[in-house]
Amino acid sequence: MTGEKMTLGGVVKATIDALAVAARNFVKPERITVYYPYEKLEYGRLRGWIGLWTEKCTSCMMCARICPTNAIKMYLAPNGKRYPGIDYGRCIMCHFCIDVCPTDALYGTGIKELAWYDYKEMIYTPDMEREPPKIQEPYKSVKVAIKYEGGVPKKIRVHG
Amino acid sequence: MNIWSLLLSPRLWFFILMFAASGGVLLTVVWFERKAAARVQMRVGPYHVSPQLGGYLQLLADAFKFIISEPIVPRGAHKLLFTWSPAIFVTLAFGASLLLPLTPELRLIKDPALLPHGLVFSLVILLLVSISVVVIGWSVNNKFAYIGAAREALLVAAYELPLILSFLAMAILYGTLNPLEIVQKQTLLVGAVLNPIAFLVFVITTAMATARFPFEIADYEGDVATGPYSDYGGIFLVLSFAGGTYYATFSYSFLATLLFLGGWALPGYAPGPWPQDVIGHLILALWVFLKTTVLMFFFAFLRAAMPVLRLDHTLVLGWRGLLVLGFLAVLWSAALRLGGVVP
Amino acid sequence: MIKSEEYGLVLKEEKLEGGRRVLDLFWGPQHPTSGHTRFIVEVDGDVVVNVTPDPGYVHRTMEKLGETRHWIQNIPLFERLSLPDAINVTWAYSTAIERLAKMDVSPRAQYLRVIMAELSRISTHLYDLGLHAIMIGSSTGFMWGFGLRELVVQLWAMVSGSRTTPTWVLPGGVRTAPPDAFYEQTKGFLDYLEKKIDEFVRVVVKNPVGYYRLKEVGYLGREDAARLMATGPGARGSGIDWDARRVYKYGIYDEFEWDVCVEDGGDSLARTMVRICEIRQSARIIRQALDRAPRDGPLVGEAVLHRMPPKQKETANQLIRLGALFTSRLPEGEGLGITEGGRGRYFFHVYGDGSEKPYRVRISTPSWQNLRAMIKAFIGARLMDLPAIYGSFGYFPPEQDR
Numbered sequence A: 001m002t003g004e005k006m007t008l009g010g011v012v013k014a015t016i017d018a019l020a021v022a023a024r025n026f027v028k029p030e031r032i033t034v035y036y037p038y039e040k041l042e043y044g045r046l047r048g049w050i051g052l053w054t055e056k057c058t059s060c061m062m063c064a065r066i067c068p069t070n071a072i073k074m075y076l077a078p079n080g081k082r083y084p085g086i087d088y089g090r091c092i093m094c095h096f097c098i099d100v101c102p103t104d105a106l107y108g109t110g111i112k113e114l115a116w117y118d119y120k121e122m123i124y125t126p127d128m129e130r131e132p133p134k135i136q137e138p139y140k141s142v143k144v145a146i147k148y149e150g151g152v153p154k155k156i157r158v159h160g
Numbered sequence B: 001m002n003i004w005s006l007l008l009s010p011r012l013w014f015f016i017l018m019f020a021a022s023g024g025v026l027l028t029v030v031w032f033e034r035k036a037a038a039r040v041q042m043r044v045g046p047y048h049v050s051p052q053l054g055g056y057l058q059l060l061a062d063a064f065k066f067i068i069s070e071p072i073v074p075r076g077a078h079k080l081l082f083t084w085s086p087a088i089f090v091t092l093a094f095g096a097s098l099l100l101p102l103t104p105e106l107r108l109i110k111d112p113a114l115l116p117h118g119l120v121f122s123l124v125i126l127l128l129v130s131i132s133v134v135v136i137g138w139s140v141n142n143k144f145a146y147i148g149a150a151r152e153a154l155l156v157a158a159y160e161l162p163l164i165l166s167f168l169a170m171a172i173l174y175g176t177l178n179p180l181e182i183v184q185k186q187t188l189l190v191g192a193v194l195n196p197i198a199f200l201v202f203v204i205t206t207a208m209a210t211a212r213f214p215f216e217i218a219d220y221e222g223d224v225a226t227g228p229y230s231d232y233g234g235i236f237l238v239l240s241f242a243g244g245t246y247y248a249t250f251s252y253s254f255l256a257t258l259l260f261l262g263g264w265a266l267p268g269y270a271p272g273p274w275p276q277d278v279i280g281h282l283i284l285a286l287w288v289f290l291k292t293t294v295l296m297f298f299f300a301f302l303r304a305a306m307p308v309l310r311l312d313h314t315l316v317l318g319w320r321g322l323l324v325l326g327f328l329a330v331l332w333s334a335a336l337r338l339g340g341v342v343p
Numbered sequence C: 001m002i003k004s005e006e007y008g009l010v011l012k013e014e015k016l017e018g019g020r021r022v023l024d025l026f027w028g029p030q031h032p033t034s035g036h037t038r039f040i041v042e043v044d045g046d047v048v049v050n051v052t053p054d055p056g057y058v059h060r061t062m063e064k065l066g067e068t069r070h071w072i073q074n075i076p077l078f079e080r081l082s083l084p085d086a087i088n089v090t091w092a093y094s095t096a097i098e099r100l101a102k103m104d105v106s107p108r109a110q111y112l113r114v115i116m117a118e119l120s121r122i123s124t125h126l127y128d129l130g131l132h133a134i135m136i137g138s139s140t141g142f143m144w145g146f147g148l149r150e151l152v153v154q155l156w157a158m159v160s161g162s163r164t165t166p167t168w169v170l171p172g173g174v175r176t177a178p179p180d181a182f183y184e185q186t187k188g189f190l191d192y193l194e195k196k197i198d199e200f201v202r203v204v205v206k207n208p209v210g211y212y213r214l215k216e217v218g219y220l221g222r223e224d225a226a227r228l229m230a231t232g233p234g235a236r237g238s239g240i241d242w243d244a245r246r247v248y249k250y251g252i253y254d255e256f257e258w259d260v261c262v263e264d265g266g267d268s269l270a271r272t273m274v275r276i277c278e279i280r281q282s283a284r285i286i287r288q289a290l291d292r293a294p295r296d297g298p299l300v301g302e303a304v305l306h307r308m309p310p311k312q313k314e315t316a317n318q319l320i321r322l323g324a325l326f327t328s329r330l331p332e333g334e335g336l337g338i339t340e341g342g343r344g345r346y347f348f349h350v351y352g353d354g355s356e357k358p359y360r361v362r363i364s365t366p367s368w369q370n371l372r373a374m375i376k377a378f379i380g381a382r383l384m385d386l387p388a389i390y391g392s393f394g395y396f397p398p399e400q401d402r
Helices: A008-027 A062-066 A096-100 B003-007 B010-040 B058-068 B079-098 B112-140 B143-174 B179-184 B196-209 B234-242 B244-260 B278-305 B311-339 C062-067 C074-081 C083-101 C107-135 C139-160 C180-205 C208-214 C222-227 C268-292 C310-317 C366-378 C383-392 C397-401
Strands: A039-041 A050-052 A072-076 A082-086 A106-108 A142-149 A152-157 C013-015 C021-027 C038-044 C047-054 C333-340 C345-352 C358-364
Touching (some): A008 B010, A096 A106, B010 C139, B058 B234, B079 B244, B112 B143, B112 B179, B143 B244, B143 C021, B179 B244, B234 B244, C047 C366, C083 C333, C083 C345, C107 C139, C107 C268, C107 C383, C139 C180, C345 C366
Antiparallel strands (some): A050 A106, C021 C038, C333 C345
8 A cells, every 4th residue: 555645535535434443443442451459360370479488498599599680688597598588679570580499499479469668578588488478459359351252352250 | 780680690691601511511521532532442541530420520630630730930931921821822712702692692792783793703812822822832932842833823824714714604605794693594404514615624624723633733742742832731731731722622613513503593492581581591502512512522532533644734734625625615605695595 | 021032943043054054852862752762853944954863871781781690591681672572582592592502492382482472573563553653643553552462461471471571482492381271362362453453554554644644754765774774664664575584584484374574665654564564474473373383292492301300301391490491501602593573683692601601692683773774764854754753663762772
């Protein structure tokens, strides 16, 4: 279509066509909006908060060394071993530490809704890594997902 | 003069109706503009302010936010013009519609002999709105604002003449400038049907004059960053760009309703004289506002469908397209007049 | 009261030799459309006579940072060059490492890479088309572009667990296997994408208002495009039939039927049409790849697989643990990686010196290459055309500044 010049009739037709497409979308909207605090998207797989089983950890320090942002610091525990603690101010949730861990001491969760009042609270010690942070849910949220039905994306509820 | 005649004075009712209803119309139109664009664009639009009303009150929240924000006057700006021209803008934009009658009785100009002057004068005032845009751009004293003001000046020259021509075409068609008679003559066939060319020209020039899409050129965000209004904020922005242009659209649409859409003419319905039949006149006023709102809905919907036209193409459209169409509209009206098929 | 000499444009103009007067406009970095770069635009009336770019506002020393860390730590770093095109960037880097460390890629990973890289191209094109649409004033095109891209990033999240930062391509293969639902979901998405792209063309591109914003605007001739080394849609919109997927035959693009999109116009419209055509071609490639992709098999090649402990090898069909990669060093030598991203050619040149850190990483990105061509296209255009040209090149300052 490049190169040719539009005739007057073509201009009028294309204008009406554009308005018609907009009108069709106005009459039959194809919304995919997720009303966030009330609905939450279910991706199936999400890289989020990182947990630690200290009893499995062998203090090999692979996680601290592979971390691309140096977010992991090894803390000295009373038993003389060193366990990783994560600074979530620096963590980019790439989960390299989990994938490099030879004993599966680190595990991933889908918890992405993390917020803190202070940067000091973002620095997690190994003890804090043992339990997932509590998610504040002021609204009871519904899990939704986008599925394609009849050629258009539809937001549907998913269970579990 | 007792209290009842004061309370039932048509001028007072006209004033209250115009201020209240124009506010309501604006609220509805801006809400529609946002919601319609959102529907087309796979999203929801305003929601969290008044979820039951579908975000209808979002504009009030926005206006409140703008009004409480600090009005900043830039260092280099011309202070007097910078602070006063938004007020002048909105006064001109809204004042034009005060010169037109709302129903046969509800009007500001009491003397029927002065009504033709009111009609012409309202158009003149509307055309002055663009001058205040240029003044705004000049007083900001910033390169982007200057370029925007220069564009507005170029656009005024391009749309003014076709607008006046379409107005003239309707005046020739009806053979009068008295709005009461103009509406009376549209009882059977409205002006938009009698002279569609003039209506088309009027609608396009209105979109150009009020910076609706696709003619949002003087304040085009892409290169001049909202042009003349680039240093405005807070209440100034409400009065000029964020609210004033909608008032201008309202006045233009109101004028178009009288000229082209039959105004308050409801076939088979005639209200009684004013103080006795208040409800009847209110129905007529509602009918006028309804038409105005529908016309404004069209302008609002253009946002969802149109990009912005280029400046030089717009000028070409104005000078070569609309001017010729305007002359055609005048000729068509004259032909109808000479042919004797006018109301 | 009014000191007129303080106001107006006349005294703000600069006089050039020959009695010419121009106005300097600082377009960016704080501007609704320019992005994080500055263009000093000299306008004579309404016509742009000269544009001086002033890049560097988002320079993040990517190349130098790449020398200071383990080569595997560079993957999350380099994908931040251009997050819309994350897969193609990391693929180029991974190719360089594969050539350098002589790693092979497993057949399954080849297919998965093609699927994700084409999704990445679609994502970049939607991003650019959306921004281009809002630059020429169509908010609908913007919302459609980004709305569709939202569906792409949901597909990415299904595969990699992250919406915009997949960190998914590894040297030797890929990191995670997509779930079975991904295949169905992607097909549904492609059907919807093609329908919506048609509507995009009708509302934005073929709409006369948009059509005349793009047509015969920002002309870049074929010779100029070649001389100034334009790449991606910038080159193919000027009639240069060059696509790294075709020329270097990386991955398994040869196995699929697809066309290189070339338009002869050389203007903004041609570049936009190249984007739209490439989205359709990408959908075509993905459909073929989805059908042919093996659902089972190791995700990395033999070279990595044989270094993995047996317990991790068992899960190598689903998830790659990084221990084997993390403990391998780069040999002495150099490796090149080239991929065709959405905006053009990504080029990574990695030098290894026997340690785990690259000795030097050389990166060439398409936006940087397109900069000179874009300046050439700017000159002579009208002021209102600047956004229309800027958007048509898909110029992306974070990628350009590296």
